[in-house]
Amino acid sequence: MRIGLLGTGPWAERVHAPVLAEHPGIEFAGVWGRRPEASETLARAHGARPYADLDQLLADVDAVSIALPPTVQADLAVRAAQADCHLLLDKPVALTVPDARRVAEAVERHGLASVVFFTVRFGGEQMPWIEKQAATGGWFTGRSDWLGSVFAAGSTSPYAASPWRADKGALWDVGPHALSLLLPVLGDAVQVTAVRGPRDTVHLVLRHAGGASSTLALSLTAPAEAGGTCMELRGSAGVVQLPERGEGPVRALHRAVDALLRSADTGQAHPCDAAFGLRVVEILAGAERSLADGGPVEV
Template sequence: MRIGLLGTGPWAARVHAPVLAAHPSYEFAGVWARRPEAADALGEAHGVPGYADLDRLLSEVDAVSIALPPTVQADLAVRAAEAGCHLLLDKPVALTVPDARRVVRATGAHGVASVVFFTVRFGGEQIPWIEKQAATGGWFTGRSDWLGSVFAPDSTSPYAASPWRREKGALWDVGPHALSVLLPVLGDVTLVTAVAGPLDTVHLVLRHAGGASSTLALSLTAPVAAGGTGMELRGESGVVHLPERGEGPVAALHRALDALAESARTGEPHPCDAAFGLRTVEILAAAERSLAAGGPVEV
């Protein structure tokens, strides 16, 4: 498939563009950005043209990989779906439930495949671990910590200049990662309670449809020495921990693109499609309502 890249920021330049240029199942066709000079520069680095006209790019490709803030992703995803392009989306799909629903409706109406790039869900060791725990069942409770230091005083993160992350915080940035692992193992969420911690830190308590509960600690402002991720499940089979990520996002994106190509070929939805992305947005939006209301909120 011919595929285009939408976006030229750090995530696009560090991960998306190199993978699109190297993936054997795709022909990297070009780059579009709101600043044509940025599209030209990133495209030139990978031997493809930059596009100033988005509609022209959409007419010349079979799929798009979107590496843009969620504030603009939904509109562009709908536009790409209407042009018949399969969608590699970033998380979160959108920052509001109505926008996320528009993306899902567009993929269905125009018969295009979609995959949301939750990096952990496409990890080499994480994929079989998640499948095994989902098949095992009998889980009583789960705990997930996603403590980042993007906005810590001594942070060197390239994403510290991200306006949407600063505005929406850890709930919307790392919350989707935790949900992407918990939901396929413990089941859908029916009730969420959120409590604010220091700075942007948020603590969630989730009730799952199968009867289990889980707790999440999410932050982008943790001290660098205190940062890190971890997940623990406890149930009838004992205690298990999510394997640490031993590889970067490049390998994971290769797998996500494999999944998109397979879904486009077969017409079978992938478990991490736009509809799953919508569900995570619905849960995060419920968490925001819980923070405002000071109590539990049904999802």
């Protein structure tokens, strides 16, 4: 599979480009970005071709890996799908339900493979743990806390310069991660209630289709000393906790690329496809409505 990279920012430079250059079974064919000079630098560093013309890149590859803000991802994903390119997407797929739906519909209409890269969902220990808990069932309630410090005092995060994160906050940045872990175990959400906490912190309560409930605590402004992630489930099987992350996003992205290759080869949709990405956006949009109007929102 010939794959191109859309994006040249820190996430593309630190994670996507190295993985695409190293991954067996694919050819890292080229890089396109909104800054041509950055495309040139990133492509040359990994033996790929820089493209100034996006349509030419799409014509030359079988798939694209998108490492761009969600404010622009949807339009480019639809454009790539119309060029019959399989899609490796970043989360969230988009910042509005109509935009996310356009991506999912384009993937379905053109019969393409798609994978949304939720980093922990593709973790080496986390993937089998999620599958095991989903098979176990009988869960009464769950919680998932994602407390980051991207915008905390003294932060040196390279993502602190991200305008969309500053605008949309933790709900849209780390909220997708938490949902990507809870939904496959507890089932789809049917109702969400959201309340604000300190700074950008948001607390969600979900009611799931099977009757279970869950809570989420999401922040990008937690003090560094209070940061971290966790997930806990309680049910007839007892109390279990998600294994701690022991690796960075590079290994996880390799697994996401493997998932895209399998889906393209077999024609079978991956559980983290564009349709699942749309569902995550629908729930997040419901949480926004709950914050604005107060009270629970059906999703």
